[in-house]
Amino acid sequence: MESLWNPDEAAACGADPLALRVYGSRLLGAVPELVLHGGGNTSVKAVVPDRWGDPVEALLVKGSGFDLATIVAEGFTPLRRTELLRMLELEELEDEEMVLRLRLASLDPAAPAPSVEALLHAWIPARYVDHTHADAVVTLTNAPGGRERIRELYGRRVLWVPWTLPGFALARRIRELTRNLDWESVEGLVLEHHGVFTWHDDPRESYERMIRLVDAAEQALPAAAPPPAPAAPSPLELRAALRREASRHAGRPQLLRALEGPWERACAASASLQAALERGPLTPDHVLRLGWKPARVGAGQEPGEALEGFARESRERFARLGRPGLRELPPAPRWILGPEAGVLVLGPDRRSLDITADLVRRQLPAAALGEALGGWRPVDEAGLFDIEYWSLEQAKLRREGEAPPLAGRVALVTGAASGIGRACARLLLEQGAAVAGVDRDPRVEEAPGPVRGGWLGVVADLTDPGAAAAAVRAAVETWGGLDLLVSNAGAFPPGAPLEEVEPEAWRRTLALNLDSHFFVLRAAIPWLRLGIRPAVVAVGSRNVLAPGPGVLPYSAAKAGLHQLVRGLALELAPDGVRVNSVHPDKVFDTGAWDEATVAARARRYGLSPEEYRRGNLLRREVRSEDVARAVLWLLSDACPATTGAGLPVDGGDPRAI
Ligand SMILES: [Zn+2]
The missing domain is CATH 3.40.225.10 (Class II aldolase/adducin N-terminal domain)
Structure with missing residues (x-):
């Protein structure tokens, strides 16, 4: 140095x-x-x-x-x-x-x-x-x-x-x-x-x-070089199951990140290094972030069984070392080790994952060196317990404040570069979720607002089933699972009477507004089943209940989506996955509308552009933010008993009521 x-x-x-x-x-x-x-x-x-x-x-x-x-x-x-x-x-x-x-x-x-x-x-x-x-x-x-x-x-x-x-x-x-x-x-x-x-x-x-x-x-100290070990990333299914179990024991949702590097590979391959790491952290200060020890998952061991074992040990330890008046910390691991799991860290947001990951990276070589010197012997059990439950250490965590409502949850929003999808992504970020935004438009790479949970922008054409599956997988790889899905991507095609619609235009409209939803849903279902209070909202259209002339391919696609959502609510209810839709109308602050189109439509109905914009029962212009609020509510824990529903967000349409 x-x-x-x-x-x-x-x-x-x-x-x-x-x-x-x-x-x-x-x-x-x-x-x-x-x-x-x-x-x-x-x-x-x-x-x-x-x-x-x-x-x-x-x-x-x-x-x-x-x-x-x-x-x-x-x-x-x-x-x-x-x-x-x-x-x-x-x-x-x-x-x-x-x-x-x-x-x-x-x-x-x-x-x-x-x-x-x-x-x-x-x-x-x-x-x-x-x-x-x-x-x-x-x-x-x-x-x-x-x-x-x-x-x-x-x-x-x-x-x-x-x-x-x-x-x-x-x-x-x-x-x-x-x-x-x-x-x-x-x-x-x-x-x-x-x-x-x-x-x-x-x-x-x-x-x-x-x-x-x-x-x-x-x-x-002897040189600290990790013994060579093959790269074997942990299976995503194992990560998602561990994330769900760890969140259950923590009493709040957690994100999960896999750490991959030479030391992490060496650790996954070495049972003795894992056992050493169980003895305690490098310096007791780290106990605040790493907990008293990592959970270990044996080869072929059920994730639920492994974390139940960790929780049992944690409770026994508290019963043995705790004093009256102390409140037991949740018996959940902050990091996980195993031959198949590799090295995994948990936390409610990007920052806590970064901190825990940084601390874990210091433990691995230190414990390996300790073993080389004759045995890793960090502070003893009682000393570590004293620090973990020391009121002044706990106060450091309290100073970080309350977690936002969706902290630790993973959301995926399609069509997130603009309009309704962008507004949904921004609200989900505000609520503390880790959000993967997917869009064909590369502007999606930039987060739509301040990021607490996490942001991942994925550029993908969702009419390609492989690209849709890869986008879903990217979210699971980044945060260990998927809980919330906003299936929103779509486009409003130029209007024409049905007899003038070319078959190619018909197919394109259905590919964009129906097939893409199917591809994303199909890829997301296995992860939603492993998710934490999972929910889906598809963005439909007022056209489903009150079709307008000249946009029948679009209306047919949205009607298909509506039926898809209702059927999927039936299929996924046994797994606790709620599936709903919203049906917005004339959301002018999106890419689908410009001044000229508004003016042309208004003329067709003999209205001023202003009258056309407010052409609903409430005489209120519907904004993408209004739709996003409805989506957020349907996704949230405030709406635990609704599935298979379609919620209009159209200012009130007499034809649809
Ligand atoms: Zn110190």
């Missing part, structure tokens, strides 16, 4: 200690082998003015939950250092009480909640303090004889700190260990199963001590 410190960049920070603190923190955050996703913390001590302008000796420490890679000055919380040092004189302090007192010690009530390690940062006398969960150092402490290995590597340059729960307990322990310490004589603390602290009055030296200590540990 090399120092990334750039004197020119550091000089650009001027003499501002906080700017230098931000700079050094980001250098640590830039290296995944040091910290990931909110792990680690840093601080600087400085004299700052309080609200009266009086100078105060302050500790500016990273706010809890902030990521070192992207931290800004506002991510640091100024605290009165003297108050923190007084808190450290207490014999005991409950963690919740510590959090309250830290808030009282804050010089800025608008600043974020300070890191739970604030007391420890205050105790270390140097101006700059850096803390990481460096893989290489923690891997050494997780090997048999970890303490001796650290002593052998660093001599007396670092102080060994046996495993201690972070927060007040760890700060107190280090206070006891260093009471008579000459701080100049040591360069760092190595915390068993946890990480490294370094410090110095000079920010560069504090950072580079960290890099030197980690580099020495990396050099001391």
Whole structure:
């Protein structure tokens, strides 16, 4: 590991200690082998003015939950250092009480909640303090004889700190260990199963001590190359079944992603590596995202049976280690291993999948190295349980807020590049679903709005049955299943009386407006059967109930679709899949209409364009958003008892009522 410190960049920070603190923190955050996703913390001590302008000796420490890679000055919380040092004189302090007192010690009530390690940062006398969960150092402490290995590597340059729960307990322990310490004589603390602290009055030296200590540990470890193993992606059916079972145990829907790389292949092929990984994560901080262990699925084992076994073990563990007043976490895995399953991660949205995947990628080589050193020994069962159920760790997750209504659900929308399909896709994204949008138009690659769950744009011509099946498969490959389908793709052809319709035009209209729905539905059915509260909505037309002259091929296709939906509702009801349709009329904000067409039609009926637009009982122009809201409602849990229905979204048509 090399120092990334750039004197020119550091000089650009001027003499501002906080700017230098931000700079050094980001250098640590830039290296995944040091910290990931909110792990680690840093601080600087400085004299700052309080609200009266009086100078105060302050500790500016990273706010809890902030990521070192992207931290800004506002991510640091100024605290009165003297108050923190007084808190450290207490014999005991409950963690919740510590959090309250830290808030009282804050010089800025608008600043974020300070890191739970604030007391420890205050105790270390140097101006700059850096803390990481460096893989290489923690891997050494997780090997048999970890303490001796650290002593052998660093001599007396670092102080060994046996495993201690972070927060007040760890700060107190280090206070006891260093009471008579000459701080100049040591360069760092190595915390068993946890990480490294370094410090110095000079920010560069504090950072580079960290890099030197980690580099020495990396050099001391054997080379970590994954043993070769053949690529064997897990079957999609297995993934979908595991996703559904894991979601059931989690009590909320989850997305599932397969990780594929040399380490993942090696892990799938090695029962001993899988067994090692079951012993616990690299550093206890990871338990928050990875859970206490991955679920394992044996060769040929039923997914339901495997996850039931995991849930049973989780409940037994809670019964054994839990204390009164603790609420049991859902007995569901966050990641899954197996010879056929490979390495799978679970989470309610794209971001949590990314984080879990990043953390899993750190576990595999570390545990393999631990095994090579004589046996992977992360923190013991009780220590891991303490962290998992530590109120301050749980609070980090709570800060992420409530999940949106469709979090963890997978939706596929056809015709998603424009019009009604685009509006449906946007609403589904807003509700937190992971959405695959399919269209012939490449504009579909761009998401129609802010993405929380996930967006996959698929360019495909759905009149080709192979392309339709591939589009459905792409969604299942990306998120592990399919729950919601909006079968919307279609086109409104130029009007003509039936006697003038060429057979080719007839076939084209039916291919676009009926065959394509059949192809998508046929490909989606097996996945919907494995889905979570699955539902389908097809976009029909007012023409089904009130046909107009001059568009009979279109009317016939939509009438066919209507009948397809009703019949499919019968076929899929035993599997709990609801199938409905909406029947919109004259949705002018779609590609099917332009000003000239509206004007021509209006003239034909002797109306102004405005009158024509509002030519319904409610005198209301129907917009694609109105249709999308109806679609969303039919798909949602708010509509659990409706199947085989066709819902008009036409402003009221006397001929159809
Ligand atoms: Zn830590």
